[in-house]
Amino acid sequence: MTPRAGITAVLATCALFALASAGCARHAGRTTIRFWGMGREGEVVQELIPDFEREHPDIHVVVQQLPWTAAHEKLITAYVGKSTPDVSQLGNTWIPEFSALEAIEPLRPWLAKSAGLDSSGFFPGIWDTNVIDGEPYGVPWYVDTRVVFYRKDVLERAGYSTLPQSWEGWREAMRAVKRVVGKERYAIFLPTNEWNPPVIMGLQAGSPLLKEDGTRAAFRDSAFRRGFDFYMSLSREGLAPSVSGNEISNVYQEFARGYLNMWITGPWNIGEMRNRLPDSLQDAWATAPMPGPTGPASGLSLAGGSSLVVYRASAHKAQAWAFVQFLARPDVQLKFWRLTGDLPGRVEAWRDTALTADPNMRTFGEQLTRVVATPKVPEWEEIAIRVQEQVERVVRRASTPDSAMSVLSADVDRMLEKRRWLRDRSRATGGGGSR
Amino acid sequence: MKSLTSEGRQQSAAWTFLAPALVLIGVFFFVPVLAGLVMSFTDFDIYSIGRPDTIRFMGMDNYRHVLADGEFWRALRNTLYFVVVGGPLSVATSLAAALLVNAKVARMKGFFRTVFFTPVVTTMVAVAIVFRYLLHPHYGLVNNALGFFHVAPIDWLGDPHWSMPAIVLLAVWKNFGYNMLIFIAGLQSIPEDLYEAAQLDGAGWRAQFVHVTLPSLGPTFLFVGIMTMIGQFQIFAEPYVMTQGGPLRSTVSVVMLMYEQGFRWWRMGYATAIAFILFAIMMTVTVIQMKLQGDRGQS
Numbered sequence: 001m002t003p004r005a006g007i008t009a010v011l012a013t014c015a016l017f018a019l020a021s022a023g024c025a026r027h028a029g030r031t032t033i034r035f036w037g038m039g040r041e042g043e044v045v046q047e048l049i050p051d052f053e054r055e056h057p058d059i060h061v062v063v064q065q066l067p068w069t070a071a072h073e074k075l076i077t078a079y080v081g082k083s084t085p086d087v088s089q090l091g092n093t094w095i096p097e098f099s100a101l102e103a104i105e106p107l108r109p110w111l112a113k114s115a116g117l118d119s120s121g122f123f124p125g126i127w128d129t130n131v132i133d134g135e136p137y138g139v140p141w142y143v144d145t146r147v148v149f150y151r152k153d154v155l156e157r158a159g160y161s162t163l164p165q166s167w168e169g170w171r172e173a174m175r176a177v178k179r180v181v182g183k184e185r186y187a188i189f190l191p192t193n194e195w196n197p198p199v200i201m202g203l204q205a206g207s208p209l210l211k212e213d214g215t216r217a218a219f220r221d222s223a224f225r226r227g228f229d230f231y232m233s234l235s236r237e238g239l240a241p242s243v244s245g246n247e248i249s250n251v252y253q254e255f256a257r258g259y260l261n262m263w264i265t266g267p268w269n270i271g272e273m274r275n276r277l278p279d280s281l282q283d284a285w286a287t288a289p290m291p292g293p294t295g296p297a298s299g300l301s302l303a304g305g306s307s308l309v310v311y312r313a314s315a316h317k318a319q320a321w322a323f324v325q326f327l328a329r330p331d332v333q334l335k336f337w338r339l340t341g342d343l344p345g346r347v348e349a350w351r352d353t354a355l356t357a358d359p360n361m362r363t364f365g366e367q368l369t370r371v372v373a374t375p376k377v378p379e380w381e382e383i384a385i386r387v388q389e390q391v392e393r394v395v396r397r398a399s400t401p402d403s404a405m406s407v408l409s410a411d412v413d414r415m416l417e418k419r420r421w422l423r424d425r426s427r428a429t430g431g432g433g434s435r
Numbered sequence: 436m437k438s439l440t441s442e443g444r445q446q447s448a449a450w451t452f453l454a455p456a457l458v459l460i461g462v463f464f465f466v467p468v469l470a471g472l473v474m475s476f477t478d479f480d481i482y483s484i485g486r487p488d489t490i491r492f493m494g495m496d497n498y499r500h501v502l503a504d505g506e507f508w509r510a511l512r513n514t515l516y517f518v519v520v521g522g523p524l525s526v527a528t529s530l531a532a533a534l535l536v537n538a539k540v541a542r543m544k545g546f547f548r549t550v551f552f553t554p555v556v557t558t559m560v561a562v563a564i565v566f567r568y569l570l571h572p573h574y575g576l577v578n579n580a581l582g583f584f585h586v587a588p589i590d591w592l593g594d595p596h597w598s599m600p601a602i603v604l605l606a607v608w609k610n611f612g613y614n615m616l617i618f619i620a621g622l623q624s625i626p627e628d629l630y631e632a633a634q635l636d637g638a639g640w641r642a643q644f645v646h647v648t649l650p651s652l653g654p655t656f657l658f659v660g661i662m663t664m665i666g667q668f669q670i671f672a673e674p675y676v677m678t679q680g681g682p683l684r685s686t687v688s689v690v691m692l693m694y695e696q697g698f699r700w701w702r703m704g705y706a707t708a709i710a711f712i713l714f715a716i717m718m719t720v721t722v723i724q725m726k727l728q729g730d731r732g733q734s
Contacts, residue, residue, distance in 0.1 A: 080484060101485040247593045378481050382700050418482060
């Protein structure tokens with residue numbers, strides 16, 4: 001047992017006693033709120049609790065850590081079993097689902113009461129992921145997006161000092177890299193088991209992915225097709241190998257040997273690159289914001305990350321909200337960044353020089369001003385997997401682009417049938433919202 | 436009269452003793468199965484958990500959609516592959532192992548029985564980790580061994596053509612020990628004099644196997660065949676931990692599809708419909724198998 005786990009166990013035991021007998025003198029007269037955190041964040045957040053409890057002597061926070069793989073099922077089960085926590089972390093793509101379940105609290109009244117905490121303090125694309133039908137349901141905690149990691153030295157050998165920021169220029173650079181590295185090596189890694197790159201390119205080309213209020217697929221429309229064709233051209237020209245992430249046993253090794261020279265991935269890989277690439281290559285890699293079809297301004301990426309939500313069933317919403325306010329404060333977000341490397345969602349935190357001293361952080365800071373949410377429907381995660389499956393079929397020549405996109409659209413339209421029915425019903429009854 | 440009342444008393448005593456088990460089976464088996472059946476006629480989904488008024492009665496729609504869904508047929512094809520290839524292979528392996536372990540000349544029978552049975556009681560996740568190393572395309576033991584025979588490296592888990600054979604091999608290796616034990620029990624119940632009589636009549640080991648061993652194992656075969664078939668139809672853990680259904684969905688089984696639809700996407704109505712379709716298929720195959728083997732047994 002690690003010391004931290006030991007402390008957790010002691011705290012948990014204490015909390016159990018507190019609940020059972022209202023004893024545990026230390027907590028007498030304090031309100032206990034339950035916070036569920038996931039993965040590493042759930043572990044590290046414990047280190048912020050003492051500060052919070054000093055500021056709020058009347059509140060005691062009990063943290064329960066959930067592994068990411070079990071978090072979704074655990075939250076749904078908790079909701080069905082009426083045992084949701086008071087406040088939790090929630091992946092921001094899960095917010096549509098939990099708001100449809102009416103499990104989480106609409107935050108407009110709480111935000112109105114809290115000076116200095118509103119949408120203007122956060123990256124707009126990130127804030128937007130928390131807003132369903134005009135109503136905010138979560139406050140961004142940490143954020144996550146994807147940029148291009150590339151081998152600076154290889155690109156220089158190919159005649160480029162920076163990564164071009166338009167699709168055409170980017171593809172030209174990839175062709176130049178391919179000429180330099182040769183037949184058996186590739187310019188870019190587009191794993192066939194990831195939906196993110198083709199979806200990002202579709203978004204960049206202006207596709208909403210879903211249309212008519214998230215009730216119909218838009219994958220057959222020209223905008224998505226433009227992005228998809230660009231994605232496919234990289235694979236068809238031999239600039240990207242047709243392999244899945246599972247077939248590459250160690251991406252960092254392949255990046256080091258120059259088998260792969262660009263990779264669209266997220267902030268967690270900054271640390272991984274530092275740890276896993278040999279020292280001799282530490283100056284040879286860099287990051288750049290996503291290139292877009294018409295230049296930097298169109299270089300959108302995904303608005304990922306986790307938000308903080310308060311549960312409707314909570315008996316201590318005011319205390320839970322106080323905890324959300326605390327975690328959303330710029331200084332606390334910076335401290336959390338130092339502890340975890342998770343990027344702060346609060347724009348003010350990005351004025352800190354420690355954060356902006358790192359050029360890779362600046363890349364992410366810039367990209368975060370150009371992020372968009374994926375469609376805010378509970379079905380999105382399943383749709384994303386269908387997109388990946390159909391794209392993989394085309395990459396592996398098991399299907400043509402035309403037939404893959406019509407199969408995809410038909411599948412997704414069928415998945416969204418319930419949404420169409422709900423929308424029509426709420427229109428017929430004059431009920432508010434199309435949720 | 437007296438005997439009747441005592442019979443009645445006996446009967447009520449029997450019911451009293453049975454009651455706890457019956458209540459448990461009723462509450463934890465029949466009620467959920469019935470609820471599942473009802474659910475399979477509705478569109479119970481993620482929206483319905485929060486707002487039960489959005490549950491719609493769908494009639495047979497879920498069943499129709501399942502049968503029209505290419506995903507389901509792909510999963511069924513994969514599952515039948517497990518049943519048709521994996522089932523007989525598993526039974527044959529079990530029988531071969533049982534014959535070896537049970538042979539008169541065999542030494543250390545207990546040791547080998549334990550060794551062959553160990554995979555059955557080993558957790559699937561641990562097995563999967565080891566197998567992923569064994570099957571690794573570059574430095575896996577399996578490809579190294581094949582290299583001796585000048586077989587080019589096979590990407591066992593990454594190539595859609597090889598993923599199924601890889602999973603079948605894993606499943607056979609993991610499970611043959613259980614049937615082996617049953618076969619050993621069956622073999623030991625064959626009276627020794629049958630073999631002696633056969634030997635006196637001049638039967639060699641092959642004739643003894645075909646005319647004594649196999650017929651005597653008839654009931655064991657029926658049991659092992661049906662249980663293996665049912666087990667193969669319900670295959671889930673092996674592909675779930677090895678490939679998560681990939682590559683290109685080539686290892687998705689029906690139960691895995693049901694799990695995804697039910698617990699990942701929370702489409703409970705649809706998932707329960709898949710469950711009942713799978714039940715119908717398994718029931719049909721079991722009845723056919725019992726008829727075939729029963730007829731043969733009687734003739």
